[in-house]
Amino acid sequence: MVSDVLVLGADQTRSILARVDLSDACATALIELSRGGVSAPARGVALTPDGAMLGSMPGYVPGLGLAAKLVTMSPVPGRPGRSLHNGVVAQFDVEDGRLTALVDAQSITAVRTAMAATLAMRAIGPANPTKIAVVGSGVQARAQIELLTEVACPVVVGARDASAAGRLAELHPQGSVDTIEAAVRGADVVLCCTGASSPVVDRSWLADGVYVSSVGGSHGCPELDAETIADASVCAEWPGSVTEPPPVGAPELQGLDPSEVISLGALLDPSDPQSVMEPGAAITVFKSTGHAALDVAAASVVVAFARENGIGVTIPF
Known part of the structure; x- marks a missing residue:
């Protein structure tokens, strides 16, 4: 099955996050998490010998959607306490599982955490x-x-x-x-x-x-x-x-x-x-x-705004 996938790069994701309010979506995700309504396993982590970490964070939040984040955290040589974050949040259709969007993970992570x-x-x-x-x-x-x-x-x-x-x-x-x-x-x-x-x-x-x-x-x-x-x-x-x-x-x-x-x-x-x-x-x-629930929440707001305002590139996948 071919799906039209919306792709939002780092600049586009940051621009949208500067224009939207995540408070309601993040609060909803946290409340659902405390009520037991969220489906999300503990974050999976793969480590390299050089100290880089790849985290996988899938999650479903009622009313907000289904998504998974893959994000790397790599130490900056010679700068203790500094790390580089890179990755993607993939959003999927709740009904049929189609991939629907790919969004920059670093921007999502920073703002949903704040x-x-x-x-x-x-x-x-x-x-x-x-x-x-x-x-x-x-x-x-x-x-x-x-x-x-x-x-x-x-x-x-x-x-x-x-x-x-x-x-x-x-x-x-x-x-x-x-x-x-x-x-x-x-x-x-x-x-x-x-x-x-x-x-x-x-x-x-x-x-x-x-x-x-x-x-x-x-x-x-x-x-x-x-x-x-x-x-x-x-x-x-x-x-x-x-x-x-x-x-x-x-x-x-x-x-x-x-x-x-x-x-x-x-x-x-x-x-x-x-x-x-x-x-x-x-x-x-x-x-x-x-927590993955916060990534689901943030991605749902960003993708909805992008679709409403014609932002991003759509590709067949």
């Missing part, structure tokens, strides 16, 4: 933050800052690369640059977006009541220290963040009782009795490992 952290911040972070610290200066940090441009408080970027941090800080009307420690101290929201090879935030830098998100650690290295997790109420996208070993699960959450880690979807679901974090913890943490 959106998950933003949804968690809205759910469990301070209602009116006075200072937001973004830790990192790469693609993921940029995607996060672009979702903060309308937040009316200072955003301080802390990173090892001061020049790259400066370029990112310019994206926010109240952006500035400092060391990682100085950026984090005094912040009531801390958003970690690094390819960490060791923890980038120390518990002693964090004020009580702070909200922390961590979306790094794809290669199985912790982005947050053990003391931060010990003092925190924790939420994550899925139970496998705790029960699966790294790099599929989160290195910071290994050994925790899975029942003590609430799903982000439950926090977003007003009908769920767990839609409020338990009081008493000094800080709240959202630890992301990524």
Whole structure:
């Protein structure tokens, strides 16, 4: 059977993502995930001797579709903590299984990850933050800052690369640059977006009541220290963040009782009795490992927009 397949390259995918809002689709995917409506196995991972990783992430989300992401993460020689991400999200017809679209995976991954952290911040972070610290200066940090441009408080970027941090800080009307420690101290929201090879935030830098998100650690290295997790109420996208070993699960959450880690979807679901974090913890943490449900959600929005606006190339396949 020949299928007409829509192909969206990196530039086209980025352009669409800058014009659409993923919040509703990502929230729907996370809620369905917490309710058990999503069909998705744990991410499959293949590793090369040089440290590159190929991840496979298929998933079905009711109302949003069927898709699979293949993405590579390759270390940059001589630059510890830096990695290159490349890949594709393939969308399929739910009824007959035809391939319907191929979309750039790096762009999808960056924005859907930043959106998950933003949804968690809205759910469990301070209602009116006075200072937001973004830790990192790469693609993921940029995607996060672009979702903060309308937040009316200072955003301080802390990173090892001061020049790259400066370029990112310019994206926010109240952006500035400092060391990682100085950026984090005094912040009531801390958003970690690094390819960490060791923890980038120390518990002693964090004020009580702070909200922390961590979306790094794809290669199985912790982005947050053990003391931060010990003092925190924790939420994550899925139970496998705790029960699966790294790099599929989160290195910071290994050994925790899975029942003590609430799903982000439950926090977003007003009908769920767990839609409020338990009081008493000094800080709240959202630890992301990524999930196929979010890729399905983001791809559904991007492909629908592309078809409605005549963007991309259609090829027979």
